[in-house]
Amino acid sequence: MVATTLALLGFLVALYLWMWKAGLLGAMVCGTGGCEVVQTSRYAEFLGVPVALIGAAGYLSLLVVGLAGLQPAWLERRGPTLLLLALSGVGVAFTAYLTYLEAAVIRAWCRWCVASAVIITAIFITALLGLRETAPGKREA
Amino acid sequence: MAGAVALKRFYVILAVLAVAGGVAIWQLGRSRAGQAGTVQVAPAPVTGGAGAAGAAEAMPGYVMGSDSAALEVVEYADFQCPACRIFSILTMPDVVERLVRPGRIRWRFRDFPLPGHDRSPLAHHAAACAGEQGKFWAMHDQLYAGQDQWAAGGGADRKIRDLARTAGVDLGQYDECTRSRRYEARLAASRDFAAAQGVQSTPTFVIGSVRVSGTIPYDQLKAIVDSLAPIRR
Numbered sequence: 001m002v003a004t005t006l007a008l009l010g011f012l013v014a015l016y017l018w019m020w021k022a023g024l025l026g027a028m029v030c031g032t033g034g035c036e037v038v039q040t041s042r043y044a045e046f047l048g049v050p051v052a053l054i055g056a057a058g059y060l061s062l063l064v065v066g067l068a069g070l071q072p073a074w075l076e077r078r079g080p081t082l083l084l085l086a087l088s089g090v091g092v093a094f095t096a097y098l099t100y101l102e103a104a105v106i107r108a109w110c111r112w113c114v115a116s117a118v119i120i121t122a123i124f125i126t127a128l129l130g131l132r133e134t135a136p137g138k139r140e141a
Numbered sequence: 142m143a144g145a146v147a148l149k150r151f152y153v154i155l156a157v158l159a160v161a162g163g164v165a166i167w168q169l170g171r172s173r174a175g176q177a178g179t180v181q182v183a184p185a186p187v188t189g190g191a192g193a194a195g196a197a198e199a200m201p202g203y204v205m206g207s208d209s210a211a212l213e214v215v216e217y218a219d220f221q222c223p224a225c226r227i228f229s230i231l232t233m234p235d236v237v238e239r240l241v242r243p244g245r246i247r248w249r250f251r252d253f254p255l256p257g258h259d260r261s262p263l264a265h266h267a268a269a270c271a272g273e274q275g276k277f278w279a280m281h282d283q284l285y286a287g288q289d290q291w292a293a294g295g296g297a298d299r300k301i302r303d304l305a306r307t308a309g310v311d312l313g314q315y316d317e318c319t320r321s322r323r324y325e326a327r328l329a330a331s332r333d334f335a336a337a338q339g340v341q342s343t344p345t346f347v348i349g350s351v352r353v354s355g356t357i358p359y360d361q362l363k364a365i366v367d368s369l370a371p372i373r374r
Contacts, residue, residue, distance in 0.1 A: 001151055007287035008155060019166065020224070042221065042258055048293060068147060094296050116172055 003084055004066030004125040007059050010119040012111055014055035022052050023028065038110035043101045051098065055116060058091050062123060085127040091120040164241045200324075205237070206247035209370035211370040214362075215249045215347040217335045220265060220284045221258035221292050222343045224356050229285040235359040246366055252282065252328050253343055255333040260297050265328050267301045270318035271310045346359035 007013060019025050021039055038044065044051055069080030078134045102109055179266040202215070218225040228308040238244045252268075254261035264284050271280035279329070284291075291300040298319075305315050318324075344355045348362070 004151075004155045005155065005158065007164070012159075012166065016169065025166075025169070039224070042292070044223070049291075070151070070321055072145075 001066075001070065001097040003088075003123050004070065006054055006062060006123045006126065007062035007066050010116055010123070011056055011059035011063055013116050013119065014052050016114075017057050017110075017112055018052035021052050023024065035112055036111065037104055038108050038113060040104060040108070042100055043106060050079055050108075054094075062087055062091075079119070081130045085121050085131055086125040088120055088127050094122045095120050165317065198328040200251045200252065200334070202251040202331070203272060203281075204247060204249050205278060206241040208247065210241075210244050210247040211260075212245070212349055212366060213247045213249055215251055216339075216365070217251050217253040217340045217343060217345040217347075219253055219255045219261050219343040220268065220281075221288065222255065222263040224289070225344045226285045226288045228356050229282070229345050231359070232359050232362070236362065240363065240366060241357075245370065250277075252331040252338060253345075254328060254332055257344060258292075260292055262325070262328065263297055264291065264301060264373055266319060266324050267305060267315075269324035269328065270315050271305055271308060273318060274310055276308050276310045280305060280310065283308045290318045302310060336362060 013039060016025075017035075017039065020035075021044065040054075059094065064085065065083050067081055067086065068074055074080050098113065099117055198304075218229075225305075236246075236248065241248050252265045254265045265330065268277055268280045268284060271277055284301070287300065287304050291297045291304070302312065302315070306312055335345075340354075342354055345361070346357060349364050351365050351369070353362075353365070
C-alpha cells in the first residue's frame with residue numbers, strides 16, 4: 001500500500017513536469033527557477049522522449065503493479081513485489097544518472113526532480129522490505 | 142473480510158489523493174499562468190556597466206515592428222531551447238498578428254545561447270548570417286520548426302543549411318558567412334549582456350518594467366502590455 005501510494009505521488013509529480021514541458025501549463029512553480037533551467041536543457045529528453053514522460057509512464061507502471069499486488073489472488077505471491085523491486089531499481093538507476101546531470105553538468109536543481117528522486121528511492125526501499133516480508137515462511141504485510 | 146474492507150478504504154484514500162493531486166496541478170498551472178512565469182516588477186538595473194552597454198550595441202538583437210510603438214518587448218531566447226520553440230510556434234503568431242502588426246508593441250529578439258546547448262552557437266550564427274540578407278525572422282521560424290531535427294543526431298550544419306535554403310537565404314553568401322564565423326564574438330557579447338541583465342533561463346521576456354522568466358501564454362502577455370501601455374481612445 002505504501003509503495004502504491006508513493007507511485008501515485010510520483011506519477012502526479014512527473015505528470016506536472018511533463019505537462020509544463022508540453023506547454024500545457026503557463027509556468028512552473030519551482031521557487032528557485034532551477035526547474036526551468038533543467039527542463040529546458042538538452043538533458044530533459046532521453047532518446048528523444050521527454051524525461052518527465054518516461055517518469056510518468058514508469059510511475060504509472062509501478063502504480064498498476066502495486067494495485068495488482070494488493071489483489072487477494074496475488075497477495076501471497078512474491079511476483080508483484082519482485083516486479084516492483086525491478087522497476088523501481090531501474091527508476092533509481094535512471095534517477096541517479098539524472099541527479100548527476102543536475103549536479104555536475106546542468107548545475108541547476110529542480111525541486112520537483114529531487115522530490116521524484118526521493119519518491120522512487122522510497123518505493124525501492126519499500127519493495128525491498130516487502131520482499132523480506134514475503135520471503136518463504138513469512139506472510140506479506 | 143476485514144482485508145476486503147481495508148482494501149476498499151485504501152482505494153477511497155487513493156482516489157481522493159488522485160483527485161486532490163489533479164486539482165493541485167490544475168491550480169498550480171492556472172494560478173501561475175495568471176502571472177505568467179516568474180514575474181519580477183522593476184527588475185534590477187543593468188549590472189554590467191559600460192561593457193554590457195557596448196555589448197548591447199554590438200549585437201542589438203533583431204527588431205520586428207514599428208519604431209513608434211509605445212512599448213518594446215525584449216525576448217532573450219535560445220534556438221535549442223524547447224520552451225522557446227513552444228512559445229515561438231504556439232504564441233508568437235498571435236503576438237505578431239494582434240500586438241506587433243497593429244503597432245502596439247515592438248519586438249526585439251536577443252540571442253542568449255545557453256552554455257549547456259552544444260548546437261546553439263551554430264544555430265544563432267546561422268540566424269545572424271540569414272539576418273545579413275534580411276531573412277532573420279524567416280530563419281528564426283525555420284530553426285524552431287526544425288529544432289527536433291538539428292538539435293539531435295549528426296549533421297547539424299547540413300540540416301541548418303537546408304533550413305536556410307527553405308527560409309529563402311542565398312546559400313553562396315550564407316556559406317561565406319558561416320565559414321568566416323564573423324558573428325561569434327558578437328554572439329558571445331550578446332550572451333554576456335543578457336547575463337549582465339540577470340537573465341538566467343530562456344525564454345525570458347522584458348516588457349517595460351516587468352520581467353517574465355519562462356513561457357508566457359498570449360493572454361497574460363497582452364494583460365501586461367495593456368497594463369503598461371493602455372490603448373488610447
